[in-house]
Amino acid sequence: MSFYDDYIARTPASAKAAQRAQAIIPGGVGSAIQFWPPYPIYVKESKGAYVWDLDGNRYIDYCMCYAAMVAGHADPVIAEAIAEQAKKGTLYGMPAVVATELAEEIQRRYPVIEMLRFTQSGVEATMYAVRLARAATQKMGVLKVEGAYHGASDVLMVSCAVPSNVPAGPPWMPTSIVESAGIPEGATKHTYIVQFNDLESLEYQLKKHEGEIACFILEPCMTNGGVIPPDPGYLQGVRELTRKYNVLLIFDEVKVGCRIAYGGACEKYGIEPDLVCLAKAIGGGTPLGAFGGRRDLMNLISPLGPAVHFGTYNANPLTTAAGLACLTKVLTKDKYAEMDRLGAKYAAGLKEIINRLGLPACVTHEGPLGGIQFVPEIPHTYRQANQCNKAMWREYWYGMLSKGVIPMGSGWFEEYSISAAHTDADIDETLNITEDVLKEVKKLV
Ligand SMILES: Cc1ncc(COP(=O)(O)O)c(C=O)c1O
CATH class of the missing domain: 3.40.640.10 (Type I PLP-dependent aspartate aminotransferase-like (Major domain))
Incomplete structure (x- = not known):
C-alpha cells in the first residue's frame, strides 16, 4: 500500500464528513489551503501540540493553523x-x-x-x-x-x-x-x-x-x-x-x-x-x-x-x-528561547537524516519555523524554492500523515511551526517517523 492509500484507509470518518461538507461548502473547507486530495482530515479536538481526527487518530501538529497557534492548541x-x-x-x-x-x-x-x-x-x-x-x-x-x-x-x-x-x-x-x-x-x-x-x-x-x-x-x-x-x-x-x-x-x-x-x-x-x-x-x-x-x-x-x-x-x-x-x-521571553532551541534541534535532526540518506533536499529554518526543501541547494528566492520536487514532497506529506504527523501546512510552499507546547519527546518521535518516511521518498530519486 502506498502512503496515500494508508492515509485513506485510516480516515473513513473524515471521508464521510468531507462528502457531507462538500455538498454545501465549496471544497468542504473554509479556505482553499485547508483542502488536500482526496479530502483533508476533519478535526474532532486539539490540545497542546496534538490534534485528533474523527477516526480518533492522533497527530503531532506542525501546521499549527499555519503558524497561528504559537501557544499550542487549547491553551x-x-x-x-x-x-x-x-x-x-x-x-x-x-x-x-x-x-x-x-x-x-x-x-x-x-x-x-x-x-x-x-x-x-x-x-x-x-x-x-x-x-x-x-x-x-x-x-x-x-x-x-x-x-x-x-x-x-x-x-x-x-x-x-x-x-x-x-x-x-x-x-x-x-x-x-x-x-x-x-x-x-x-x-x-x-x-x-x-x-x-x-x-x-x-x-x-x-x-x-x-x-x-x-x-x-x-x-x-x-x-x-x-x-x-x-x-x-x-x-x-x-x-x-x-x-x-x-x-x-x-x-x-x-x-x-x-x-x-x-x-x-x-x-x-x-x-x-x-x-x-x-x-x-x-x-x-x-x-x-x-x-x-x-x-x-x-x-x-x-x-x-x-x-x-x-x-x-x-x-x-x-x-x-x-x-x-x-x-x-x-509567550514570555523564555518561551521564545525554548521554541528556538527546539527549532534548532528539529532542523539539525532533519539535516542529519537527509545527509545520511543522501537525499537531494535541504533544510531551511528561522527559529521555530522551517522545513525540508526538496531542492538540492538552499533557495534564496521563491523561484529557486519552486524547483521543489513536488512528487517527493507529496510522498513526504502523505507518509507523515499516515504515521500520525502533520509535518507542515498543506502545500510544498508551507513550513513547520513549533509552538510553545511542543516538547523534546515530540521532536524525537517526529524525527524517527521522518527517517522511515524519507527512506521511501528516496526511492523516487
Ligand atoms: C505573510 C502573510 N500575510 C498575510 C496573510 C493573510 O492572513 P490571514 O489568513 O489572517 O488573512 C498570511 C496568511 O497566512 C500570511 O502568511
Missing part, C-alpha cells in the same frame, strides 16, 4: 481568558480597555509601532496598510516580492504562487501575474514585482517606476516557498533603497510577528520599517490582526484623517482578551 490560560470575557460580553461596538492593553503590549515588543489599529485578520492588516501608504504618499504603485502571499485582497493577489512552468519574466523585473478570477484590471495595474534577496531587482523597479511607488511590502523572512531567511545585508539594503527612493517600507509580519522573536522580525533583524502588519500570534488562536507604525502615518486613519478603516468586529473584547493572555501570560 488553558487563553481558554480561561476567553471564557471570562465571554461572560462579560463578546462584542460591544464601543471600545474596551483590553484592546488598549494589548496595543501597549505589542508596542513594548515593537517600539517602531507608535500607534496601531486592530483588524480581524492578516489580509485586512495588509490591505489597510497599503491603503494607508497610498493615502500618505498620494502615489498608487505597490511593490511586492514574487512568491509572497499577503492575503487575498485584490491589490496583493499578484505573483503569489507562480507555477514553475509559467513564464514569469526576467529575475530583475518579474511579470505581475494576477492569481484570481474576478479581479478588475485596475486593481492590480499598479502592483509591481521584485525578487526576494535581490537588491538589484529592487533598485531596477524603484528606478523604473520612480515617483510612482507608495510602498514596498515584504515578509522580512519569507514563509511562502518554505522558509527563506533574508541574506545578510538584504534588509539593510531594502531600508536604504526605500529611503533613497522615498518609498514607505511595510513589514508583513503576519506569520513571523511575535513568532521568530519576542519582538518579531523588527527585533530579530534590527530594521525599522514604516509600517508593520501583524495577525496570527497576537490573537492567541482567535481571529485578530493589526497594522501600525509611524505616528504621523497612523494619524491619517479615520476619524483623525482621510484613510478609512472600519469594521464591526474590530478590536473586539473577545479576541483582544485572548491575545492579551497569549502575549503577556503564555
Whole structure:
C-alpha cells in the first residue's frame, strides 16, 4: 500500500464528513489551503501540540493553523481568558480597555509601532496598510516580492504562487501575474514585482517606476516557498533603497510577528520599517490582526484623517482578551528561547537524516519555523524554492500523515511551526517517523 492509500484507509470518518461538507461548502473547507486530495482530515479536538481526527487518530501538529497557534492548541490560560470575557460580553461596538492593553503590549515588543489599529485578520492588516501608504504618499504603485502571499485582497493577489512552468519574466523585473478570477484590471495595474534577496531587482523597479511607488511590502523572512531567511545585508539594503527612493517600507509580519522573536522580525533583524502588519500570534488562536507604525502615518486613519478603516468586529473584547493572555501570560521571553532551541534541534535532526540518506533536499529554518526543501541547494528566492520536487514532497506529506504527523501546512510552499507546547519527546518521535518516511521518498530519486 502506498502512503496515500494508508492515509485513506485510516480516515473513513473524515471521508464521510468531507462528502457531507462538500455538498454545501465549496471544497468542504473554509479556505482553499485547508483542502488536500482526496479530502483533508476533519478535526474532532486539539490540545497542546496534538490534534485528533474523527477516526480518533492522533497527530503531532506542525501546521499549527499555519503558524497561528504559537501557544499550542487549547491553551488553558487563553481558554480561561476567553471564557471570562465571554461572560462579560463578546462584542460591544464601543471600545474596551483590553484592546488598549494589548496595543501597549505589542508596542513594548515593537517600539517602531507608535500607534496601531486592530483588524480581524492578516489580509485586512495588509490591505489597510497599503491603503494607508497610498493615502500618505498620494502615489498608487505597490511593490511586492514574487512568491509572497499577503492575503487575498485584490491589490496583493499578484505573483503569489507562480507555477514553475509559467513564464514569469526576467529575475530583475518579474511579470505581475494576477492569481484570481474576478479581479478588475485596475486593481492590480499598479502592483509591481521584485525578487526576494535581490537588491538589484529592487533598485531596477524603484528606478523604473520612480515617483510612482507608495510602498514596498515584504515578509522580512519569507514563509511562502518554505522558509527563506533574508541574506545578510538584504534588509539593510531594502531600508536604504526605500529611503533613497522615498518609498514607505511595510513589514508583513503576519506569520513571523511575535513568532521568530519576542519582538518579531523588527527585533530579530534590527530594521525599522514604516509600517508593520501583524495577525496570527497576537490573537492567541482567535481571529485578530493589526497594522501600525509611524505616528504621523497612523494619524491619517479615520476619524483623525482621510484613510478609512472600519469594521464591526474590530478590536473586539473577545479576541483582544485572548491575545492579551497569549502575549503577556503564555509567550514570555523564555518561551521564545525554548521554541528556538527546539527549532534548532528539529532542523539539525532533519539535516542529519537527509545527509545520511543522501537525499537531494535541504533544510531551511528561522527559529521555530522551517522545513525540508526538496531542492538540492538552499533557495534564496521563491523561484529557486519552486524547483521543489513536488512528487517527493507529496510522498513526504502523505507518509507523515499516515504515521500520525502533520509535518507542515498543506502545500510544498508551507513550513513547520513549533509552538510553545511542543516538547523534546515530540521532536524525537517526529524525527524517527521522518527517517522511515524519507527512506521511501528516496526511492523516487
Ligand atoms: C505573510 C502573510 N500575510 C498575510 C496573510 C493573510 O492572513 P490571514 O489568513 O489572517 O488573512 C498570511 C496568511 O497566512 C500570511 O502568511
